[in-house]
Amino acid sequence: MSFLREYIILHHTGAEEKNARQVRLNHLRKGWKDIGYNYVIERDGTVVPGRSLELPGAHTRAAGMNYRSIGVALIGNFELTRPTPMQLNSLLSLLKRLQEEHRIPGDRILGHREVPGAKTLCPGRNFPLDKVREGLQEPVRWWRVQVGAFREQARAYRYAEWLRSRGLEAIVVSDGKSN
Ligand SMILES: [Zn+2]
Known part of the structure; x- marks a missing residue:
């Protein structure tokens, strides 16, 4: 039943x-x-x-x-x-x-x-x-990590990784493009 x-x-x-x-x-x-x-x-x-x-x-x-x-x-x-x-x-x-x-x-x-x-x-x-x-x-709310805010691109990616480890959805954005 x-x-x-x-x-x-x-x-x-x-x-x-x-x-x-x-x-x-x-x-x-x-x-x-x-x-x-x-x-x-x-x-x-x-x-x-x-x-x-x-x-x-x-x-x-x-x-x-x-x-x-x-x-x-x-x-x-x-x-x-x-x-x-x-x-x-x-x-x-x-x-x-x-x-x-x-x-x-x-x-x-x-x-x-x-x-x-x-x-x-x-x-x-x-x-x-x-x-x-x-x-x-709302659709999933993404955290936009701006490459320009970091000295090197790698740091932006590391920050995005850290956000994901906290259970948040993160994308790295540079010049209006996401990758
Ligand atoms: Zn209850």
Whole structure:
């Protein structure tokens, strides 16, 4: 049996777990069939698939969302800390892919606390819900590294590499051309 997923619900895990494996173990210890979320994004931006979409989720009881949505959680407690740039970058790519695969419009991507009837702070006050939704309306935002701003071209490339290592999309631009 499978369920029509019409929404995507965004969560924080609310704790400072090491990785997705630890989140899964915590949920299994509660006697659950599997981790409650469908995807977990670790601090370094790694996206780990969670519970199969063949099963109802275990992340958002309100409004029957466990049957109607895909639950995506970022590791952390964003009442206290912030998602890393790598987490947000991976989240945007994942959301774009899920939106396409499941035909889910941007206004059906909700923070857990935005679900009618949900009584929770999740995904935390530092989770940039509106920024994420805005980011989805734009094509990938590229960081333009101007060669002219560096003494040598090689330094511009090294800077672009560094940006990419931080999970950002970077292109090197010289004289209005990109390469
Ligand atoms: Zn939540």
